[in-house]
Amino acid sequence: MELPYSEPYKTKMVEPIRKSTRAEREQWIKEARYNVFNLKSHQVYIDLLTDSGTGAMSQEQWAALMTGDESYAGASSYYNLKEAIKDITGFEYFLPTHQGRAAENVLFSTILKEGDIVPGNAHFDTTKGHIEFRKATAVDCTIDEAYDTTLQHPFKGNVDLSKLEKVLKEHPAEKIPMIIVTITCNTSGGQPVSKENIKQVSAMAKKYNVRLIFDSARFAENAYFIKTRETGYEDKDIREIVREMFSYADGMTMSSKKDAIVNMGGFIGFRDEELFKKATVYNIMFEGFITYGGMSGRDMNALAQGLYDGTEFDYLESRIGQVARLGQQLAEFGIPVQQPFGGHAIFVDAKKFLPNVPKEEYIGQTLAVELYIEAGIRGAEIGTLMADRDPVTRENRYPQLELLRLAIPRRVYTDNHMKVVAVALKNIYDRRSSINKGLEIVSEAPIMRHFTVELKRKG
Numbered sequence: 422m423e424l425p426y427s428e429p430y431k432t433k434m435v436e437p438i439r440k441s442t443r444a445e446r447e448q449w450i451k452e453a454r455y456n457v458f459n460l461k462s463h464q465v466y467i468d469l470l471t472d473s474g475t476g477a478m479s480q481e482q483w484a485a486l487m488t489g490d491e492s493y494a495g496a497s498s499y500y501n502l503k504e505a506i507k508d509i510t511g512f513e514y515f516l517p518t519h520q521g522r523a524a525e526n527v528l529f530s531t532i533l534k535e536g537d538i539v540p541g542n543a544h545f546d547t548t549k550g551h552i553e554f555r556k557a558t559a560v561d562c563t564i565d566e567a568y569d570t571t572l573q574h575p576f577k578g579n580v581d582l583s584k585l586e587k588v589l590k591e592h593p594a595e596k597i598p599m600i601i602v603t604i605t606c607n608t609s610g611g612q613p614v615s616k617e618n619i620k621q622v623s624a625m626a627k628k629y630n631v632r633l634i635f636d637s638a639r640f641a642e643n644a645y646f647i648k649t650r651e652t653g654y655e656d657k658d659i660r661e662i663v664r665e666m667f668s669y670a671d672g673m674t675m676s677s678k679k680d681a682i683v684n685m686g687g688f689i690g691f692r693d694e695e696l697f698k699k700a701t702v703y704n705i706m707f708e709g710f711i712t713y714g715g716m717s718g719r720d721m722n723a724l725a726q727g728l729y730d731g732t733e734f735d736y737l738e739s740r741i742g743q744v745a746r747l748g749q750q751l752a753e754f755g756i757p758v759q760q761p762f763g764g765h766a767i768f769v770d771a772k773k774f775l776p777n778v779p780k781e782e783y784i785g786q787t788l789a790v791e792l793y794i795e796a797g798i799r800g801a802e803i804g805t806l807m808a809d810r811d812p813v814t815r816e817n818r819y820p821q822l823e824l825l826r827l828a829i830p831r832r833v834y835t836d837n838h839m840k841v842v843a844v845a846l847k848n849i850y851d852r853r854s855s856i857n858k859g860l861e862i863v864s865e866a867p868i869m870r871h872f873t874v875e876l877k878r879k880g
């Protein structure tokens with residue numbers, strides 16, 4: 422008999438979590454104005470709000486913290502991180518930042534100006550926010566298959582080359598400071614981009630003389646999918662694939678809170694020394710001196726180690742396997758989820774799940790609230806709230822997909838927790854025909870409103 426699967430680690434420290442009553446949760450979510458970001462963590466039983474900064478560090482990472490060098494300039498931790506980045510990604514130059522959006526802020530301040538166009542595959546919300554804040558435009562060139570949650574396609578994060586070429590032909594190269602490819606593509610459901618697609622996008626970028634930048638938060642998960650789904654890569658080592666992927670990019674922004682399994686941190690990788698030097702000015706202004714850029718020495722040390730932890734095949738197999746087991750259970754219950762399952766999260770198709778809630782009443786958010794009340798589980802809406810209003814017309818933008826994202830923190834929850842999540846969703850699915858009303862907005866910020874929006878139940 423074949424031995425069953427088990428995790429490639431054991432637990433050394435535990436953090437208690439507490440169940441609550443339905444009555445408590447109804448009160449708490451009302452007090453939180455039906456925005457799960459406003460819940461206090463003790464009010465949450467299983468927290469799938471994000472996989473960002475919520476992972477459990479390894480003993481090697483904790484040990485690395487203890488030898489952090491807190492010198493303002495020239496810290497050994499900075500050089501440790503520089504070595505690790507060079508080794509894992511191949512980028513010669515780098516700037517540390519306090520997290521991913523800070524990396525975007527620094528890079529975009531250096532190269533992006535009003536009226537510019539930035540094509541890519543379903544830009545992440547902070548990326549789009551930083552583009553639109555500068556009065557530039559993000560153009561989504563993701564393949565159409567990504568928007569059909571039932572369709573089986575191994576690389577739903579891929580860029581549609583004809584959509585991309587159309588943008589590159591319509592605008593002069595001076596107006597396109599970069600193409601951004603997000604690996605894996607969070608917004609389209611944690612879906613990977615194939616090596617072949619990366620290669621083709623890179624060739625097109627070169628043809629039109631435009632930079633190619635990777636938004637790399639989940640680069641290791643992307644490499645795992647290349648290894649397990651793309652012909653010719655099955656026998657390659659994850660780190661070999663990672664190096665090959667990055668060899669096609671001119672630069673990268675990184676939220677280290679994901680695949681580098683640290684609780685805070687980010688960086689920008691550059692191939693071009695000139696660009697690195699220009700960006701340094703903004704890094705010093707916004708983040709801190711070149712050799713710490715918003716991070717403490719101990720955190721840079723933990724991040725250097727995390728880049729190695731996160732690119733171990735056994736770890737990735739366990740992590741992505743757990744996400745897939747949750748997805749499989751949901752699919753067996755008949756619950757509509759994005760297929761194939763993403764790397765860091767399961768995305769529930771909220772429009773199909775709650776067909777009686779009108780789109781004007783925030784279907785994804787309505788499902789997030791229902792799941793919280795059902796079992797104290799916190800997920801995140803990736804739908805109309807997150808899509809914000811059109812910057813010109815101020816009308817709601819209704820994205821093709823209205824999703825509830827269940828992001829799984831790395832090395833944190835067991836499969837038993839995942840079973841609770843699956844059954845909680847099944848209970849809601851069984852009574853879905855009685856859910857006819859959603860939510861309405863009471864107050865909202867002009868940009869990235871989903872973080873702070875206040876809602877009430879539709880009367």
Ligand SMILES: Cc1ncc(COP(=O)(O)O)c(C=O)c1O
Pocket residue numbers: 473520521522523545547548603607636638676677678686687
């Ligand atoms: C694809 C992607 N890019 C950028 C970011 C922003 O990173 P951070 O949260 O570290 O600012 C995120 C965060 O979730 C992300 O998923």
